Amino acid sequence: MNSPDEAAVRAALSTVIDPELRRPIDELGMLADVALDGGRVTVRVLLTIAGCPLRGTIDADVRAALAAVPGVDKIAIELDVMTPEQRQALRDRLRPVRGIPFTRPESLTKVFAVASGKGGVGKSSVTVNLACELASRGLRVGVIDADVHGFSVPALMGITQGPTRVEDMILPPVAHGVKVISIGMFVTGNQAVAWRGPMLHRALEQFLTDVYFGDLDVLFLDLPPGTGDVAISVSQLLPSAQLLIVTTPQAAAADVAERAGSVSAQTGQRVAGVVENMSAMTLPDGSVLEVFGSGGGERVAARLSEVLDAPVPLLGKVPLDVALREGGDAGVPIVLRSPDSPSAAALKAVASRLASAPRGLAGRNLGVAPR
Known part of the structure; x- marks a missing residue:
């Protein structure tokens, strides 16, 4: 058997993506050494931390990449750990400038703050399904669970691992192709979080500044219900974020949801649209059951x-569906678990409308200058 070509080996290794940072390991400085001895290839990979929860994934991905190279018959992988200096260099390479990356003039990330007037309307379920659907289409998507007191996104996404720290930078866990951060990843068990306004603001600010999401196409923030501290903080920290209002068909829920959207008149934010959740469901005999009434989303x-004084569209109606609840309990959103269900179809249609909305270029630096 011919010996493998070193260039081919390195090219294969350049396709190995770090599962947390979503960048090639050679680009991140994680590929410390490559040695060839006939058909045997020895690779030394530097992990960001000693207890890296995804070391097994990295090992498997490196082996899979090398196994496809002609001439490779034996693979040895040595997993080592970065020094503090190497971790700091990695942090500086990934985020050379402090601050909120989504507020920089060059940022093209669409930011949607998912809000509701009251709890229990399925706001978090809508958030994770829209995020997973857009990620399945190849977009780079992140979710911030900004509902500090009532966090539920990790469970809905099936996330059990915590984030990784690289110096003062936090790497969010990835589930179903979506990067996710939540205060629930920092508490023990089902511990309650009893924080007041200033701490809520600081937590959200830290999620936006210290968590490395990379270059996202879309960022969703799952807000707590109402128009309290977190909603105000979002308008201050992310003034360009668009509101996505979730309601049920019920008149009482619609009245409260209107207040959540009308706060944008004071904050200057744009309302991207309204999603009516728990809409009418079609029963097996073909009859339609309106458990929560009708017309809330339109109202x-x-x-x-x-x-x-601006058009606010009704983006879609998501029918009440047992499969939607089952997907959330299983940690696999319905757009992935039951993609052909009526609820999944409605959520996919909403995702399509959000994805097709253009990202404004007003005020952004396009890197051109007059001659």
């Missing part, structure tokens, strides 16, 4: 269009 969209 909220119409009222907000009038209050804000």
